[in-house]
Amino acid sequence: MATNVQTILKTVSLILQGTPLSLIDYGVRLGLFVSELRRPPDWETIKAQIGGLKAEATIATFLAAVQSQIVALSYENNSSAIEVVTNALGFAGVLFSVVAACLALLASTITQRHIHIVESQLSIIDDLPIESIETVIGQIMALGPLSQFTYLGVFRRAMLKCEARLAAARPRQDIEAYRIHADFDVGMIIASCEHIQGVTYIGDAAGTAMLLGIICFLASILCLAISTQPPAVWIVSAVACSSIIILPMVNRALGILLKMRLPSIFDF
Numbered sequence: 001m002a003t004n005v006q007t008i009l010k011t012v013s014l015i016l017q018g019t020p021l022s023l024i025d026y027g028v029r030l031g032l033f034v035s036e037l038r039r040p041p042d043w044e045t046i047k048a049q050i051g052g053l054k055a056e057a058t059i060a061t062f063l064a065a066v067q068s069q070i071v072a073l074s075y076e077n078n079s080s081a082i083e084v085v086t087n088a089l090g091f092a093g094v095l096f097s098v099v100a101a102c103l104a105l106l107a108s109t110i111t112q113r114h115i116h117i118v119e120s121q122l123s124i125i126d127d128l129p130i131e132s133i134e135t136v137i138g139q140i141m142a143l144g145p146l147s148q149f150t151y152l153g154v155f156r157r158a159m160l161k162c163e164a165r166l167a168a169a170r171p172r173q174d175i176e177a178y179r180i181h182a183d184f185d186v187g188m189i190i191a192s193c194e195h196i197q198g199v200t201y202i203g204d205a206a207g208t209a210m211l212l213g214i215i216c217f218l219a220s221i222l223c224l225a226i227s228t229q230p231p232a233v234w235i236v237s238a239v240a241c242s243s244i245i246i247l248p249m250v251n252r253a254l255g256i257l258l259k260m261r262l263p264s265i266f267d268f
Contacts, residue, residue, distance in 0.1 A: 043153050046196060047115055053108035053203055057101045060210050064097035067217050074224055086223035093216030096209045103206035107199045114192035114199075118154055124184050125161045132184070133165050139186045154189055218244070 071090035077083045125136065140155050140162075218241040225234035251261045 043157060046111070049203070050108050050112050050115070053104045053111070053206070056206060056210060057104035057108065060097045060101035060104060060206075060213065063210075063213055063217060064094050064101065067093045067097060067213070067220070070217070070220055070224065074227075077227075080227065082223055082227040086220050086227060089216045089220035089223060093213050093220055096213030096216060100206045100210035100213055103202050103209060107202040107206060110199045110202070111196055114195045117192045118189055118196075121184060121189050122154070122158055122161065125158060125165065128165075128184065130166065133162050136184050137162050139184070143186070154193055158189075214244070 067090060071087065071094060074083060074086050074090065078087065125133065128136065137159065140159055143155065222234060222238055222241060225237040229237075247262065254260050254262065
């Protein structure tokens, strides 16, 4: 992507300098840049998302447990409007966190299952005879010239494995040994890649639910402090809750201006 960004910057500079470029040149360079932005995440990025989804589910579960304790402190008090709002936000926060945990676990499970299917298919290439390798290449090429750049780059990996096998020119394996392995199934890989791409929306929904849960959690704490504590307490609580936004902004500003950041627990 960095290369294409440099291409765009060079194109813009040439325009500003008055260097003649045809419309075709502009179109090609801009097309490369846009296609790079739209390129789907690669296979290794998809695999790394499993850990992120599991961590998200763990955090959402922790938030739900903490929020349930907040609800337990106030659910019997509904004598004033602020207490009703506190309980409503508390229950909503618990529900959002539970939904986030469920969606994140669901997305992680589905993604992991289909990643296993795809990698099992790719591993078949290592055991195929040379004649079958050529058949696999033909199946991939039949998908079209863009197949190596779609489907999460899986078919590009498959082509590289096939080319490596052909370059090594191994002798033909025993036919009986070959028969114990499943056939390379292009359709199965396509179906699994489509499932993985579809799961992205579930993961995004989990992130949205988690964000709403955090907002409800912080708001319920503020409402509880306002309804039960003197002004000094809920003012301090409001400042503490706002730190979730303020601290990242402060660290970013310090990093840009002074090349430093605030102290962290990870420094010890």
